[in-house]
Amino acid sequence: MFLKIGELARRTGLTVRALRHYEDIGLLVPSQxxxxxxxxxxxxxxxxxxxIQALRRLDLSLAEIQRLLDDAAGGLSDVVAQQVKQLDREIRQATALRAHLLAMQRQLQASEEPGLDDWLLALESMVAGAKYFSDDELRTLGARHGDAADATQAPQATDAVETRTRKRAALAASLRELVAAGASPESPQAQALARRWIDMLLEEAGGDEGLLIKLYTMHWNEPSLRALTGVDRAGIQYISHAMAYARLxxxxxxxxxxxxxxxxxxxVGQTDAWPPLxxxxxxxxxxxxxxxxAPMRALAQRxxxxxxxxxxxxxxxxxxxxHAFRNDPALxxxxxxxAPLAAYVQQAIARLDAPSNA
Structure with missing residues (x-):
């Protein structure tokens, strides 16, 4: 069975112009x-x-698609698998959003108007997270919050979201009070708040230091999340410095x-340079x-x-x-x-001083 270009365009929703362009660049040449x-x-x-269309949905350029299709090892099964993976990601994000919206719905039904933070949190799981975390990491974070649960069958999922939101709001309010009062990051109150903030992030990360630094980076870089938490960059910096004094x-x-x-x-003066490094x-x-x-050698030198x-x-x-850092878990x-990151860095630094084989 053969289709003419007009019929193929009609049945696929593409334009004749697009199909002709695919032919012009050698991406899809009709068999006969x-x-x-x-x-x-x-x-x-x-x-x-x-x-072609499946790969386009993965945001690949036509040139990249051409290379993939010309690769004999790249079968149709792999393309379908990629689509399934993408759909799974979208389903997880939608499920997390649904759990939060159900919590907001409960507020509305109780005649409680959700605040700006609640609406912004609804965007957080769909936008910011995917930029910083892998699928497995997002599953870990979602599992910690109960976001992946069906909130209609497990109300504790919505309770977890509400509790997390209230906890963040309380910490943010305490931070603003300390800053407004002119409290130094070195003060016992600031150090205690910083520990609570880090404990909250570590709880979200399941104790994973790698996820913790990603959460920090996400909060530092994303204006929407800074609005969500009520903590701007100056606030994040205040927390970091207070934590540095606590670690000192x-x-x-x-x-x-x-x-x-x-x-x-x-x-403490070196604190701001550590997270990006x-x-x-x-x-x-x-x-x-x-x-x-070469890239790691440069980082090891820094x-x-x-x-x-x-x-x-x-x-x-x-x-x-x-030596203290390696042997004292509290630090x-x-x-x-x-431990894996520390070992990797030490290996790179040791290579800096090793005799060249050149």
Whole structure:
């Protein structure tokens, strides 16, 4: 059975112009021509067109699609699998959104008008999350919140969303009060709030330091989420500095008085530079990049310089701090650095000093 270009366009919803363009660039060339010169498309052509449209839905360019289709190893089954994966992602996002909307519906039925934060949270699960987390990570986060549950059968799912929203709002309000009162990030109140904030993020991340740093990065980069939490970049920075002061106190058992005096002068000043560096290093590690490759060597040099800077340039103190960090679990909690990342960085730094084989 053959289809002419007009019929193929009508039955697929594409335009004749688009099909002609596909032919012009060699992406979809009809198998035959009629005696009158009409383009004739057979079953194989239609199957190829399906693959083209499926790949277009994955936001691939026509040039990328051409390369994939020319690859003999790329079968139709793989394309369908990609579509199923995409649909699964959309279903999970829609399910999470549904759970939150049901919680909002309960508020409305109780004559309680949802606030701006509630409406913004409805967007969070559909927009920001997918930019920063893999499918597996989104499932982990969703499982922690109960978002993946069917809220009509498990009301605790909506309760979890409401509790999370109230917890965030309470912490944000406490933060604003501290800042308005001029409290230093070094104050006990600020340090206690920072610990509660990090504990909340770690709870969302299931204790995963890698997810924690992604949550931090997402909150830092996304204006909608800063509006959602009521915490702007200055607020996030305040929390980070307060947490640095809290962690500074944990180094006291590992340092003498002179060491601590040096740390108080230099340690907190390096705080803002760590999260983006940790994020970049983790991206290299997750990509299985060589610890001796050029990108990681550059990151290792930055890491070593930043580590030395927080010790005021004192190499001996820097070594003691690193030893304490490796051996004291309390220092690592909430840092965004887990054991695999630390080992990867140490391997890269060791390669910096290794003799060249060139």
């Amino acid at each position: 021509r009629s005696s009158g010169g009409y383009r004739l498309y057979d079953g194989k052509d239609v199957a190829r067109l399906y693959r 106190a944990l180094y006291a058992p590992h340092c003498n008085a002179d060491d601590m005096a040096t740390l108080r002068r230099h340690y 940790i994020t970049e290093v983790r991206q290299q590690m997750l990509a299985d990049a060589s610890a001796d490759g 890491w070593r310089a930043l580590s030395l800077a927080k010790a005021g340039g004192d190499a001996a103190l820097d070594a003691r701090l690193q 690592r909690v909430g840092s965004g650095i887990d």
